[in-house]
Structure formats: C-alpha cells, structure tokens
Amino acid sequence: MSSKPPVLFIDDEKHIRIANTQTMQLAGFEVNAMERADKALPMLSYDWPGVVICDIKIPGMDGIEFLLKAQEIDRDLPVILISGHGDIAMAVQAIRDGAYDFIEKPFAADQLVETVKRALDKRALTLENRSLRQELDAQNNTPGPRIIGRSPAMQRLRSTIAQIADTDADVLLLGETGTGKELVTRSLHEHSRRREYNFVAVNCGAVPDNLIESELFGHEPGAFTGAKGRRVGRFEHANHGTLFLDEIESMPTPVQVHLLRVLQERAIERLGSNALIPLDLRVVAATKVDLKAASERAEFREDLYYRLNVVTLEIPPLRDRREDIPLLFHHFLLMAGARYRREVPQPNSEQIRLLLTHPWPGNVRELCNIADRYVLLGENVGYDLNTLMQEVDNETAITLPQQVDCFEKSLIKQQLEIQKGNLKNTMEALGIPRKTLYDKMRKYGLDKSHYK
Known part of the structure; x- marks a missing residue:
C-alpha cells in the first residue's frame, strides 16, 4: 500500500483530470481520477485517510449531492468543490453544506496543492483524535483509575x-x-x-x-x-x-x-x-x-x-514515553472541558509537535496543567500553546509579584473575552471598581476593542 496521501479527483472533463492528476502527483500525492461521482462513493469509508476534490457541474450525481452522500459516510471527510460557474452565493452555500473549501475554475496549480495539503492535515488530525478517543474509551472501560499510555x-x-x-x-x-x-x-x-x-x-x-x-x-x-x-x-x-x-x-x-x-x-x-x-x-x-x-x-x-x-x-518520566503525550493531552483536554464546561479546542499538528519536543520537567502534572490552561485561555483569549508553555517554563524563574501579575492578567483577559469587551460587565464579574480595571488594563496593555 502506498504511503503517499490519497486524493480522489472527480471531473467529467478528461484534460482537466489529466492536468490536475499530474500536478498533484508531482506534489507527492497518490491520485485517483474519476469522471463520475457515484462511482467514487464506494471508495470512501469512515476511516479513509484522504481528501476528495469534486467538480460541482458533472453529469449524473453533481458535486453538491456527492458532498451530502459523502457526509453520510463521514461528516468530517474533507470535500473540496470546484466549479467553472461559481459565484459568491454558490461558494457560501457549498461551505454551509459542509464543503472543506470551494475553488473557482480556472485555478492556479499552487492554489489547489496548498488547499489539498491543508485538507489532508485536517483529515490526519481528525483521524488521530478519533483514534485517541477510541483508545481512551477502551481504557476508561477498565474500572478504577486509568493508567493511560500506549508505550x-x-x-x-x-x-x-x-x-x-x-x-x-x-x-x-x-x-x-x-x-x-x-x-x-x-x-x-x-x-x-x-x-x-x-x-x-x-x-x-x-x-x-x-x-x-x-x-x-x-x-x-x-x-x-x-x-x-x-x-x-x-x-x-x-x-x-x-x-x-x-x-x-x-x-x-x-x-x-x-x-x-x-x-x-x-x-x-x-x-x-x-x-x-x-x-x-x-x-x-x-x-x-x-x-x-x-x-x-x-x-x-x-x-x-x-x-x-x-x-x-x-x-x-514523560520525556521517556513521548508517544503517550498526544493521548494524555487529549485525555486532559476532555477532563478540563468537562470540569470548566468549555468547548475543547483541538490542537493542530504543529502544536502536537511542540508538545512532543518539550522536555517536560514537571512530567504528567505539567502536561495536565498545560491542558487546563489551553482550555481556559487558549487561542480564544489570545494565547497560543507555545505562549502557555513558555509561561509554565518561566514560572520558576520569575518573582512572586511577576507570577501574581501573570495570573491577574490572565483573569482579566479571560473576563474581557467572556464579556466581549464590555467593561461594565467585566468589572462586575471581577468585583473591582472601574478605575482599578482601567489601571490594570493599561498596565497589561489590554484593549477592550480586541475582544468585541
């Protein structure tokens, strides 16, 4: 079996199939080109690791109908729709229907390749998260505390x-x-x-x-x-x-x-x-x-x-069983999401790489704390995973007043995000006077307009 990422390209025009097949093969993909969408459906499955590119205007089953049928197999399957008759309304509707992206013909080869790469990254992350969830479910079926890890x-x-x-x-x-x-x-x-x-x-x-x-x-x-x-x-x-x-x-x-x-x-x-x-x-x-x-x-x-x-x-120590880090992090994210009643953000492949290369001096406890911070603060409050991890690394090297400032800033940013920049609601939630809130926002360089 080929180790190249699989791509299914569906278009009724032969010269378009040939040209785009060559483009994607040169980019390192394993391409299967077809002229009919209904013939492609049997090739899809819940755990198929690839991406589908489908023209909207094709005989028989069109691209939109194919998209809906593909979603019955797997709602998370990335389907990229293309059309030479596209307009803004069609693109918006395609995305609303669940398409990964919409590309209007004629398109540059680089545009197609970059879109496919992003879609394949998303697909790989989806399948990895499913695998982690299945493994967590299997380990959670064991009574008592779970010792999580596949190492x-x-x-x-x-x-x-x-x-x-x-x-x-x-x-x-x-x-x-x-x-x-x-x-x-x-x-x-x-x-x-x-x-x-x-x-x-x-x-x-x-x-x-x-x-x-x-x-x-x-x-x-x-x-x-x-x-x-x-x-x-x-x-x-x-x-x-x-x-x-x-x-x-x-x-x-x-x-x-x-x-x-x-x-x-x-x-x-x-x-x-x-x-x-x-x-x-x-x-x-x-x-x-x-x-x-x-x-x-x-x-x-x-x-x-x-x-x-x-x-x-x-x-x-965690550094000696790095293959367990994604599974553990996923577990801690789910726990934090349930504990704080927050939506669980899914880390991307670059963030997973960051986790795998970190030295983890605090071991599993440090990883758990990072997961809590990621759920509470994360990208939604302007923090990326790298920043959160740097803050944890630096905690032992900064003074107590600096640690207090860091925590205070995090709380204010969190409330500004929750209150969508409304200062009256923010000061009431934090229990501080308006002037105190203004002074602290000025001190930490926080602007309410960034949270509206």
Missing part, C-alpha cells in the same frame, strides 16, 4: 499492576515528581479486594517532624501536651485498605524505626498506649530518590529499605 513501559506497568493488585505485598514506587505515583497507588487499591475500604494518602514531607508519629499512629488523651482527646492515626484509619506513604525519604529516622516495626508486626500502638492494635492493610511507599543510595549514605535506614522493597514499580 511499552506503560503497558508493562498496567500488566504488573494487574498481576499484583489483589495480593497483600507491599509496594515501593519509584518516580520523579509529577509522574503519577498516587494514581498508580489508587489503581492498585481499586483493583484489589481492599477497594471497599479506605484509601489513605500521607505526604511524609508535608507533615512536621514533631507531629508525624501522632499523624501516622494516633494518640491517647494526655499522650503529650495538647493531646486532649483520642486520635485515630492514618495506619488505623487505613485498616483493611491501602496506606500510601509519599516522599518516604523525608520521614525522620526515629519514625523510620517505628514504621519498620509496624510493617513487620502488622500492629500499632497509639502514642500514650500500650495496647496493640492489629492491622490488615497494604502499604505503598513512594520516593523520587534512590533509596538504596540514600541508605548507603546513612540518610535512610537500610533495613527499612529492604522491608519496603518487596515489589518495586518504576514510573517512567
């Missing part, structure tokens, strides 16, 4: 999760910040017999050292100053379910000793109590550092490392 690494990860999910083995997750460690843990939980019980997540790096033991193991009244009542700790709350300990490398050494004992004995004592409380739970620990190396530097207990390292799952 070999993600296929192995899903396979391993299925293999170990319904066991009691503790798991150690390795992955950079933003790779989705909690999502993987939730998937383990939801695919296990423990899914009817609690899923409890603790970020060890976010809990102060003097509170972490109470947070994890609970306490009795009077166990320490300020302990007025009994507290059920996270371990006890997760009994029969799953406990997720994120950033385990941040856990203070004395607490690591306590944790090792709990993992070995499957029982806890609340602070201030001597009573053992038996536990039946799975522990999933996550880290973004090499715990083996940390243990060799005496920064993490070696015995705890080996106790946690029963089953290890490694989540690859």
Whole structure:
C-alpha cells in the first residue's frame, strides 16, 4: 500500500483530470481520477485517510449531492468543490453544506496543492483524535483509575499492576515528581479486594517532624501536651485498605524505626498506649530518590529499605514515553472541558509537535496543567500553546509579584473575552471598581476593542 496521501479527483472533463492528476502527483500525492461521482462513493469509508476534490457541474450525481452522500459516510471527510460557474452565493452555500473549501475554475496549480495539503492535515488530525478517543474509551472501560499510555513501559506497568493488585505485598514506587505515583497507588487499591475500604494518602514531607508519629499512629488523651482527646492515626484509619506513604525519604529516622516495626508486626500502638492494635492493610511507599543510595549514605535506614522493597514499580518520566503525550493531552483536554464546561479546542499538528519536543520537567502534572490552561485561555483569549508553555517554563524563574501579575492578567483577559469587551460587565464579574480595571488594563496593555 502506498504511503503517499490519497486524493480522489472527480471531473467529467478528461484534460482537466489529466492536468490536475499530474500536478498533484508531482506534489507527492497518490491520485485517483474519476469522471463520475457515484462511482467514487464506494471508495470512501469512515476511516479513509484522504481528501476528495469534486467538480460541482458533472453529469449524473453533481458535486453538491456527492458532498451530502459523502457526509453520510463521514461528516468530517474533507470535500473540496470546484466549479467553472461559481459565484459568491454558490461558494457560501457549498461551505454551509459542509464543503472543506470551494475553488473557482480556472485555478492556479499552487492554489489547489496548498488547499489539498491543508485538507489532508485536517483529515490526519481528525483521524488521530478519533483514534485517541477510541483508545481512551477502551481504557476508561477498565474500572478504577486509568493508567493511560500506549508505550511499552506503560503497558508493562498496567500488566504488573494487574498481576499484583489483589495480593497483600507491599509496594515501593519509584518516580520523579509529577509522574503519577498516587494514581498508580489508587489503581492498585481499586483493583484489589481492599477497594471497599479506605484509601489513605500521607505526604511524609508535608507533615512536621514533631507531629508525624501522632499523624501516622494516633494518640491517647494526655499522650503529650495538647493531646486532649483520642486520635485515630492514618495506619488505623487505613485498616483493611491501602496506606500510601509519599516522599518516604523525608520521614525522620526515629519514625523510620517505628514504621519498620509496624510493617513487620502488622500492629500499632497509639502514642500514650500500650495496647496493640492489629492491622490488615497494604502499604505503598513512594520516593523520587534512590533509596538504596540514600541508605548507603546513612540518610535512610537500610533495613527499612529492604522491608519496603518487596515489589518495586518504576514510573517512567514523560520525556521517556513521548508517544503517550498526544493521548494524555487529549485525555486532559476532555477532563478540563468537562470540569470548566468549555468547548475543547483541538490542537493542530504543529502544536502536537511542540508538545512532543518539550522536555517536560514537571512530567504528567505539567502536561495536565498545560491542558487546563489551553482550555481556559487558549487561542480564544489570545494565547497560543507555545505562549502557555513558555509561561509554565518561566514560572520558576520569575518573582512572586511577576507570577501574581501573570495570573491577574490572565483573569482579566479571560473576563474581557467572556464579556466581549464590555467593561461594565467585566468589572462586575471581577468585583473591582472601574478605575482599578482601567489601571490594570493599561498596565497589561489590554484593549477592550480586541475582544468585541
């Protein structure tokens, strides 16, 4: 099968078919020329990857009738109509009927080739989006959180999760910040017999050292100053379910000793109590550092490392599975569209290329944030994807006041777009006085006429 883009050219005049076939073949297209539109219909299908060029004034089925029949097969199939009898009214009606474009004879060869190239790009994007949606639907049919990706690494990860999910083995997750460690843990939980019980997540790096033991193991009244009542700790709350300990490398050494004992004995004592409380739970620990190396530097207990390292799952960074980026971005766009009740803009091939070449230091979390920004701001508010990504890249390099200004400008631009440049409605929506709105628009170079 030819790898050249397919083009179907329909015209009842032989010399026109021959001339335009040669033009498009020289441009690198695979051309099939026909004189009757009805004979071309059987060649079309919902997933046909090409473009149709059809003369309007041809014997039998004319171009407009062919267009309508083609749309019954696939409403998104690009059909370019041509005519030597065209006028403005005919062109407008053709576009309204769903034609991709209308070209009046005689036309320059370059005009035809450029129009076909644009139509083929649109067709390729349409089929890619359909493929992504079908794959997302297939993955969404799986109960529980979805681990999305078609790369070999993600296929192995899903396979391993299925293999170990319904066991009691503790798991150690390795992955950079933003790779989705909690999502993987939730998937383990939801695919296990423990899914009817609690899923409890603790970020060890976010809990102060003097509170972490109470947070994890609970306490009795009077166990320490300020302990007025009994507290059920996270371990006890997760009994029969799953406990997720994120950033385990941040856990203070004395607490690591306590944790090792709990993992070995499957029982806890609340602070201030001597009573053992038996536990039946799975522990999933996550880290973004090499715990083996940390243990060799005496920064993490070696015995705890080996106790946690029963089953290890490694989540690859996004830059190492770039083939998953279009699928993930499409997924996040749909989620953002539903969350913000906005129409989902479809990125073009150049924007997809931009996504594929970005280094993604923030991994999947960064990609999700870009999708949210694209749905909220996007081209409709004067932002292109490149600008949005540059803003994300620069966030860590700018000061807090600059970040506040960037966010404030985005909010004002968003409301100006929603209110179509109406300043009275914009200031009411933002809850600020008219003078404040004028001052900020002047500061950020915003002109209401650009949004009308």
